[in-house]
Amino acid sequence: MPMQLHQDAPRLQVPDRAEETAKMKIDRATWAGQAFARYDRAAVMRIARAVAEAGHAAATQFAEAAVAETGMGVVADKVLKNQLSAHPLVDFYENLDLVSPKVDAERRMIELPRPAGVVLALTPATNPVSTLYYKTILAILSRNAILFSPHPMARRCCNAAAARLAAAAEAAGAPSGLIQCIEEPSVPLVQALMGSAKVQVILATGGGPMVRAAYSSGNPAIGVGPGNAPVYVDPGTDQTVAARRIIDSKAFDNSVLCTNESVLISQERDRSRLERALRAGGAHICSEADVAKLRDWLFPGGHLNTAAVGKSAVWIAGQAGLRVVGTTRVLVAPVALVGIDEPLTREKLCPVLGWALVSSAAHAASMAQMILRMTGAGHSAAIHTDDPQLALDFASALSVYRVVVNAPCSQGAAGFATHLAPSFMIGTGYFGRSSVGENIGPQHLVHWTRLAWNSDPSVRPGDLDGLRAPFAGPEAAPAVPLPFSAPASRPVGEGGVDRDLLRELILQELRDLTRGKS
Amino acid sequence: MFNYGYFSFESKAELLAKSIEYWNPGKTKFWQDAGIDMVIDRREGYYLYDMSGRRLIDLHLNGGTYNFGHRNAELVATLKSALDYFDMGNHWFPSVARAAFSEKLVKTAAHMQYAIFGAGGAEAVEIALKTARYTTKRRKIVSIIKGYHGHSGLSVATGDDRFSKIFLADKPEEFIQVPFNDIDALDRALRGRDVACFIIETIPATYGFPLPDDGYLQACQDLCRRYGTLYIADEVQTGLMRCGTMWGWQSYGLEPDMFVTGKGLGGGIYPISACVVTEKCGGWLHEDGAAHISTSGGSELGCIVGHQVIDILQRPEVIANVHSVADFFRRALTQMMAAHSDIFVGIRQRGVILGLEYDHPEGAVAVSRALYEHGVWAIFSSLDKRVLQFKPGVLLDVATCQEIIDRMEAAMPRARALLRDMRRAA
Numbered sequence: 014m015p016m017q018l019h020q021d022a023p024r025l026q027v028p029d030r031a032e033e034t035a036k037m038k039i040d041r042a043t044w045a046g047q048a049f050a051r052y053d054r055a056a057v058m059r060i061a062r063a064v065a066e067a068g069h070a071a072a073t074q075f076a077e078a079a080v081a082e083t084g085m086g087v088v089a090d091k092v093l094k095n096q097l098s099a100h101p102l103v104d105f106y107e108n109l110d111l112v113s114p115k116v117d118a119e120r121r122m123i124e125l126p127r128p129a130g131v132v133l134a135l136t137p138a139t140n141p142v143s144t145l146y147y148k149t150i151l152a153i154l155s156r157n158a159i160l161f162s163p164h165p166m167a168r169r170c171c172n173a174a175a176a177r178l179a180a181a182a183e184a185a186g187a188p189s190g191l192i193q194c195i196e197e198p199s200v201p202l203v204q205a206l207m208g209s210a211k212v213q214v215i216l217a218t219g220g221g222p223m224v225r226a227a228y229s230s231g232n233p234a235i236g237v238g239p240g241n242a243p244v245y246v247d248p249g250t251d252q253t254v255a256a257r258r259i260i261d262s263k264a265f266d267n268s269v270l271c272t273n274e275s276v277l278i279s280q281e282r283d284r285s286r287l288e289r290a291l292r293a294g295g296a297h298i299c300s301e302a303d304v305a306k307l308r309d310w311l312f313p314g315g316h317l318n319t320a321a322v323g324k325s326a327v328w329i330a331g332q333a334g335l336r337v338v339g340t341t342r343v344l345v346a347p348v349a350l351v352g353i354d355e356p357l358t359r360e361k362l363c364p365v366l367g368w369a370l371v372s373s374a375a376h377a378a379s380m381a382q383m384i385l386r387m388t389g390a391g392h393s394a395a396i397h398t399d400d401p402q403l404a405l406d407f408a409s410a411l412s413v414y415r416v417v418v419n420a421p422c423s424q425g426a427a428g429f430a431t432h433l434a435p436s437f438m439i440g441t442g443y444f445g446r447s448s449v450g451e452n453i454g455p456q457h458l459v460h461w462t463r464l465a466w467n468s469d470p471s472v473r474p475g476d477l478d479g480l481r482a483p484f485a486g487p488e489a490a491p492a493v494p495l496p497f498s499a500p501a502s503r504p505v506g507e508g509g510v511d512r513d514l515l516r517e518l519i520l521q522e523l524r525d526l527t528r529g530k531s
Numbered sequence: 532m533f534n535y536g537y538f539s540f541e542s543k544a545e546l547l548a549k550s551i552e553y554w555n556p557g558k559t560k561f562w563q564d565a566g567i568d569m570v571i572d573r574r575e576g577y578y579l580y581d582m583s584g585r586r587l588i589d590l591h592l593n594g595g596t597y598n599f600g601h602r603n604a605e606l607v608a609t610l611k612s613a614l615d616y617f618d619m620g621n622h623w624f625p626s627v628a629r630a631a632f633s634e635k636l637v638k639t640a641a642h643m644q645y646a647i648f649g650a651g652g653a654e655a656v657e658i659a660l661k662t663a664r665y666t667t668k669r670r671k672i673v674s675i676i677k678g679y680h681g682h683s684g685l686s687v688a689t690g691d692d693r694f695s696k697i698f699l700a701d702k703p704e705e706f707i708q709v710p711f712n713d714i715d716a717l718d719r720a721l722r723g724r725d726v727a728c729f730i731i732e733t734i735p736a737t738y739g740f741p742l743p744d745d746g747y748l749q750a751c752q753d754l755c756r757r758y759g760t761l762y763i764a765d766e767v768q769t770g771l772m773r774c775g776t777m778w779g780w781q782s783y784g785l786e787p788d789m790f791v792t793g794k795g796l797g798g799g800i801y802p803i804s805a806c807v808v809t810e811k812c813g814g815w816l817h818e819d820g821a822a823h824i825s826t827s828g829g830s831e832l833g834c835i836v837g838h839q840v841i842d843i844l845q846r847p848e849v850i851a852n853v854h855s856v857a858d859f860f861r862r863a864l865t866q867m868m869a870a871h872s873d874i875f876v877g878i879r880q881r882g883v884i885l886g887l888e889y890d891h892p893e894g895a896v897a898v899s900r901a902l903y904e905h906g907v908w909a910i911f912s913s914l915d916k917r918v919l920q921f922k923p924g925v926l927l928d929v930a931t932c933q934e935i936i937d938r939m940e941a942a943m944p945r946a947r948a949l950l951r952d953m954r955r956a957a
Contacts, residue, residue, distance in 0.1 A: 025616050025835075028608040037848035043929045044855035190851050211928070 031197040032205055038160055039211045041190040042131040046158035048188035050128050053484040054112040060185045061103050061153045064192075067181030068099040068146045071174070075142040078170040083138050085323025090266035091143065098146035102435050103154070105428075111155050111459045114482055121466035121474050125483075126459045128156040130213040133206055135227070137219045139269035139323055139362060141167035142174045144437040148216055149178050149192055154455035160212075161194040162203045164219065172196055186487055207232060214458065218438055228446075235453055237438050238445035240271035241360040241389025242422050243381035245407060246279045246287060247374065247398035250419075255397035256290035259366070262421030264295065264342040268364045269323040272393045272417075272426035272439060276351060276358045276367040276384050278377045284370060295342035296366070297330065304346045304357070307333045311365060312356035326364040352383040359388055374403055378410035385412050391445020393417065393426035412444040414451065428452055533572075533582060543570055543582045566900045569908070574601035577924050577931055579908060588935055590909035592922045594736060594768045598795035600924050605843065606798040606836060613835040620831035622824065628834035635841050636805055639777050642786055644810040648803060648829025652767040652793030653681025655804035656730070658823055659789045660685045662808060663728035663761045665815045665822075671726040673760070675711045677914045679737035680730060680765055680791075689730055691737075691914055711735060712743060714750045721758040728761040728788075729754075733779035736768040739895075739918025740879045740886035748783045755788075761812065764790040767804075768884070771795045772844045772853050772925050775882035782881070788812050798840045803833030844925070853925045856932060857882050860923060863936045871943050874898075874950055885921035886912065891950050895919035901946035905938045 052060075076091035115124040134148040145161060152159035163171030175194035182191055195202065203223075207215055207230035217227035217236035224236035246255045259274055279287050288298055299307060310333035311318055321329055326344050330337040335344070343364045350369075351358040357367045371377045381394060395417040396407050408416040415433060417425035428435035434452040442450025449457055466474040533540045540546045547570070550559045562569065569587070573580040577600045579587045589597060599606060613628075620626050633646035647662070649655040660672055674680065674689035681687065687695050688706040695701035707726070709716040720726065729751060734740050755762040764787040769779030771792065776782040778790060789812055793804030815822050843849055861880055864887065868875045877888030889895050895911035898919050902909055912918040923932065 026608075026612040028605045028612070028839075033605045033843075034846055034848060037846065037852065037926070040926070040928045041848050041851050041855070044852065044859075047929045048855075189854075 029202075031195070031199065032202055035160075035195050035202060035206055036209070038190075038193045038195070039131060039133075039206070039209055042158035042160045042193060043211055045188040045190035046128060046130045046156075048487070049156045049158060049191055051483075051485045052112070052156060052487065053482065054110055056186060056486070057112050057153065057156060058103075058107075060182050060187045061150060062100075063181045063185030064149060064153060064178050065099040065103045067177055068149075068174075069096055071177055072096045072099065075170055075174045075177075078173060079142045079167060082170050083141065083166050083323070085139055086266040086269050087264075087325075091140075094140065094143040094266065095146055097429050097435060098143045098150070098437065102147060102150050105435050106154050106455055109154070109454075109456065111455055114480070116477050116480070118477050121468060121477070123464040123477060123480070125462040125464070126156075127462055129233075129458050129460070130157060131211060132157045132159045132214055132216055132458060133209075133212045133232075134159050134161050134216040135203065135219050135223060136161055136163045136167065136171055138164040138166040139271075140218075140266075140437055141171050144218055145171050145174050145194075146178070147435075147437040149175075151216075151453070151455045151458060152192070153182065153187075155458035157213075157458050158188075158191050159193070160206075161192075162198045162206060163194060165198050168196070168198050188487070204230075207234075216438065216453070224447075233448075235438070235440070235447070235449050235457055237271075237447050237449075237453070238391055238441035239360050239388055240273070240392040240426075240439065241275045241358075241384060241387070242272060242393040242395060242413075242426070243276045243278055243384045243389075243411075244274040244395040244397070244422060245374070245377040245381065246277065246283070247396065247400065247403055248280050248283050250397045250399050252283060252287050253290040253293065255419075256287060256296075257294045258397065258419070258421045260291065260294035260296055260343050262423040262425075263364045263366055264326070265421065265423045267323045267325055268423070269362055270423040270427060271360070271362070273362070273423040274366060274395060275360055275389065276348075276369060276381075277345070278369050278371055278380055280377075281370045281372060291343075291345055295340060296345045297326065297335070297337040297341045297343070298368075299335065299344060299346045301347075303333075303335050303344075304348065306335060307344065307346055307365065308357055310334070311361065311363075312359070315356055317356075317359065317361065321361070321363040321365075324363055329363060329365065351380055352387045358384050374407065375410075378407050381407075381411055389413075389445075391441030391443070391447060391450065392439055393422055395420070395422035395425065414440065414442050414444065543568075546570060546582065565896065567903050569903070576600040576603075577927060585906070587903070587906055587908040588931065588938070589924075590907060590922055590935065591920070592924055593794065593799075595771060595773055595795040595922065596797075597799040598771055598773065598925050599798055599840070599843065600926055601799060603798060603800075603926070606800055606839060609839040610798075610800050610832065610836050613832050617831040617835065619827060619833075620829075622826055622829060623821075626831055626834075628831035628838070629829050632829075632834035632838045633805075635838050636792075636807060639841060640781070640790070640807060642809055643790075643807045645808050645813045645816055647806045647808065647816070647823070648834070649793070649806070649825055650802050650804060650827040650830070650833075651681070652765075652791065652804050653683040653686045654825060654828060655767075655791040655793050655806045656680045656686040656689075656765065657683050658806040659730065659763045659791050659808075660689070660728065661823060662789060662806065662812050662815065663763065666812050667727045667759065667761060669725050669727040669760075670705050671707060672705060673707045673709060673717065673720045673726050673729045675731055675735065676708045677711065677738040678708070678730070678732060678735055678765075679914070680732070711738065711741060712747050714747060714754070717751055717754055721754055721760050724758050726758065726760045728763050730763040730765055732765040732767070733769040733774065733783065734881060734884055736884075736920070737912060737914045739888075739912030739915035740881075740884055740920065741915075742879050742881060743783070748780070748785055752785050752787070761788040763787060766790045767793045769881075771840070772849065773882055773884050773922075775853055775857060777841075777844060779881070796837050796840055797833055798836050801830070801833045801836045802827075803830065803837050804828075805837075849925060852927070853883055855929075856923050856925070856927050859929075859932050860885060860921070860936075863932075864921075867936070867940060867943075871947075874943075874947055879918075883923045883925060885923075887919040887921050888917055889919065889946075889950070890917075891953060892917060893953060894950060897949035897953060898942075898946045901942040901949055902939060904945060905942035907935060907938050907942070 072095035136144040179192040215227045215234040227234040227236045347368045390412045420430045424430040436452035438453035440449035441447040570582045572582045636646045764780040789808045797803040879886035893916040
C-alpha cells in the first residue's frame with residue numbers, strides 16, 4: 014500500500030496528466046503539420062500576416078503580462094520587441110519562398126520544399142512572448158506545426174499569447190492545432206518531449222544545460238549557446254556616440270537579450286573621455302569598492318545571481334549596496350582582469366557592464382577572445398570604429414559569427430538595427446557547440462527534396478515548366494460531427510430500380526472530382 | 532516454444548489443437564477456414580502481433596473496446612495504481628470509486644441522473660430493459676431487425692434470430708422487431724401503448740453501420756414520447772467519442788431516457804459497463820436498490836479505469852485527434868473508392884465509425900482477408916457481409932493512418948482476385 018504522506022495527499026499514484034496531455038499535443042501537431050504541408054504560398058502568407066497582426070495588436074498586453082509574470086525587463090522595450098517580431102519579421106522573409114517548388118531547367122533540377130513537421134520550441138523567461146511570436150512566424154513561413162514548452166516562470170503569458178496567435182491563424186484558415194503550448198511545463202516534461210520520436214526538430218532557447226539536453230535528446234535540434242558580447246570602442250571614433258549606443262543597448266529591456274554587450278574594452282588613453290561620455294548617457298561608473306560589492310552580490314560563489322536577470326540598474330545597485338542616482342540606466346564596473354579570474358566578465362543579462370582597458374586594438378581582440386573563451390563563443394561581439402579594416406581584423410580574430418559595427422549590439426546582432434535576419438535565436442555555430450552559425454530563420458525548418466535529371470544532354474528531361482504544384486489545399490468540411498455517406502448507404506435488400514445507375518453516375522462524378530483535385 | 536511462464540505451447544499448431552479440443556471448436560475452425568489464422572499474442576497501441584510474430588494494425592478494436600489502443604500506457608498506469616489500493620470491492624456498499632465514476636459519467640449528459648453499473652454491455656442492456664419494464668409497467672420491447680444488444684436473457688431476445696433461436700431464447704410475443712429507418716413500422720409497433728421501450732444502437736454496428744436517415748432517430752424518440760415508450764440508446768459501439776461527440780445520441784440532438792455504454796468504457800483492460808438513466812427511470816433504485824445485483828458489475832477497479840477513460844476523452848487534444856482521424860479517412864477512402872469503384876462501392880461514416888461497402892454479398896469477407904494478408908485487421912459485419920467494419924481508434928496518429936491506407940491500397944488487387952473467385956464459385 015502506498016505510504017500516506019499526510020492527510021490530504023492522494024492515496025493513489027495518478028499518472029502524470031501533464032505528460033500524457035503533452036504527448037497528445039504532439040500527435041495533434043503532427044496532424045496539423047500534415048494538413049499545413051498541403052497549403053500553397055498565398056495561403057501561408059495570409060496566415061503569417063494574420064498571426065503577425067494578432068501579435069502586433071496584443072504586443073502591449075503581452076509585454077505587460079510578461080513583465081508582471083517574470084519580473085524581468087522593461088514593458089516599453091518588450092512592446093517594441095513584440096512588435097518587431099510581428100510584421101517586420103514577415104516583411105523580412107516576404108520574398109523567401111519556402112513553399113513553392115523551384116524549377117531549374119538549366120540544371121535539370123526541381124527542388125521541393127519539405128517542412129520538418131513538428132517543431133518543439135522552448136521559450137526563455139527573459140524574452141518569453143517575443144520568442145514565441147518569432148518562433149511561431151518561423152514555423153508558419155516554413156509550414157510547420159509548433160508546440161511550445163515555455164519556461165515555467167513565463168508559462169501564463171506564453172499560453173495566453175500562443176492561444177491568441179493560434180486563434181488568429183485558424184481564423185485565417187490554418188489547420189487546428191498548428192500552434193500549441195504546454196500548460197504546465199516542467200524540466201522532466203520538456204526532457205520527455207525532446208526525446209519523442211514524433212518531434213522532428215527542437216528549437217532550444219534557454220540556459221546552457223537545456224540547450225545541451227536538446228542536443229542530447231537524439232532528435233535534430235537547433236540550440237544556441239549563451240552570449241557574452243565584448244564591445245571594443247576604437248579611439249578614432251566618436252566616443253560620445255559610441256557610449257550612447259552602448260548605454261542604450263545595455264538599458265534596452267534591462268539587458269535580457271543575449272546579444273547585449275557584456276564587457277566594454279577601450280584604450281587606456283581614452284579612459285576619461287569615454288567615462289564622461291558613459292556618464293552623460295546615464296551610466297554609473299563604479300568605484301573599486303562598488304565593484305567589490307557588485308561582484309559579491311551578482312556572483313555569490315562565482316555563479317550568477319538569477320535574481321538580477323532583467324532587473325533595472327537602480328534596483329541592482331540597491332541590492333548590492335551601491336549609492337547611485339535614480340536616473341542611472343547602467344552600472345559600469347571597471348575590471349583589471351578578464352576571463353575566468355573575473356566573474357564580472359561573464360554573461361550577466363542585466364544592465365551591468367564590465368569595463369577593461371587595453372593598450373592597442375590587437376590587445377583588444379586578444380582580450381575579447383579571453384572573454385569568449387570563457388563563455389559566449391560563436392555568439393556576438395561589437396566594435397565602434399570608422400575604420401572598416403580594423404573592424405575586419407577584429408572580427409577575424411574573434412570566435413563569433415556576428416560582429417555588430419557602430420550599432421547597439423542588443424538590437425544589432427538580433428537583426429533589429431542592422432540588416433542581419435531579425436531573430437531571437439542567435440546561431441552560435443561550431444564555435445558555440447551549435448548546428449547553425451547564423452541567425453535562425455524559417456529556412457532552417459525546411460529541407461528540400463531534389464529531383465535531379467540525367468545531366469547527359471542527349472537524355473531529354475521533358476518540359477519542366479508548367480508542372481502542377483502538389484498543393485491540395487485545406488480540408489473541405491469536417492467529417493465530424495456531420496455524418497458522411499457516399500454514395501450507397503442503405504442496408505441490403507432495399508435497392509431501388511435506378512440505384513445502380515445513380516451509383517455509377519455519382520462514382521463517375523467523384524472520380525472526376527478527385528482527379529481534378531489531386 | 533511459446534513459454535508464457537504460467538503455461539507453454541510447442542507451436543501455434545499445438546495451441547490451435549488445444550483450442551479445438553478444450554475451448555471452442557466452432558470458433559477456432561471458422562477462422563482457419565476463412566484464411567485468417569490469427570492468434571493474437573503480444574499487443575501494443577494499435578498493433579496486434581500474431582504468434583508468428585507478424586504485426587497487424589487493429590481496425591477491429593472489438594467494437595471500440597480498444598478505442599485507445601491496446602494496453603494504453605496511461606490506462607495501464609491507472610489500473611496499476613488502483614490495484615495498489617483497491618480490489619473489485621463489495622457491491623453491497625457505497626464506494627468512493629463508484630460514487631466518483633457515476634458522477635463523472637452522469638455529468639457527461641445534462642439530463643441524466645444515475646449510472647447503474649454492470650460488467651459487460653449485455654448486462655447494462657439487461658439493466659436498461661428491466662428498468663424500462665419497472666418504469667412503465669409494460670412488458671413489450673421493440674428493437675430493430677439486425678440490431679444487436681448482447682447475448683444475455685433479455686438482450687439476446689432483442690437481436691437477430693441467429694443468436695436467440697439456437698438457445699430457444701427468442702420471445703416473439705414480447706420482443707418485436709421493426710425495420711431500421713422505417714418510422715411507420717415503429718409507429719405501428721408502438722401505437723398500442725403497451726411497449727415498455729424501444730432500444731436501438733445509434734448506428735447499428737453488427738448490421739454494418741447503416742446510417743440513420745435524416746430525422747429518423749429524432750422521429751423514433753418523438754414516437755416513443757407520444758406512446759409512453761422509453762427510448763434507450765445503445766451506445767456500446769457509438770459512444771466514447773466514436774461519433775465525434777462523447778455519446779452518439781448527442782450528435783443527433785436526442786435526449787434518450789436511458790443509454791447504455793460498455794466495451795471501451797473499461798479501456799480494454801478492465802471490464803465495466805453502465806446504464807445511465809434519468810431521474811424518472813431511476814424509481815427502482817429508490818424502491819429496492821438491490822433489485823439488480825452484480826458482484827462484478829461496477830467493480831471499483833473498473834470504476835477507476837472508466838473514470839480515467841472519460842477524463843481522457845474530454846481532453847481537447849483527444850477531441851481534435853478524433854476529428855483529424857475522421858477527416859483523414861474520409862478523404863483517403865473517398866479517393867480510394869474512386870480508384871476501385873468496381874469493387875468498393877460505398878462509405879458510411881460518422882466520426883471514426885465507418886462501414887465500407889463492397890459489391891458482393893460477402894464482399895467484406897474477402898476484403899477482410901486481403902487486408903489481413905497485408906497486415907491490417909478489420910472485421911466484416913456479421914449481419915451484412917457486404918460491409919467491412921472500419922473502426923480507427925481515437926488516438927491514432929498520422930503515420931499509422933497513412934500506413935493503413937497504403938496497406939489497403941496494396942491489398943486491393945488481392946481483394947479483387949478473391950471476389951472474382953467468389954463470383955465464379957457462386
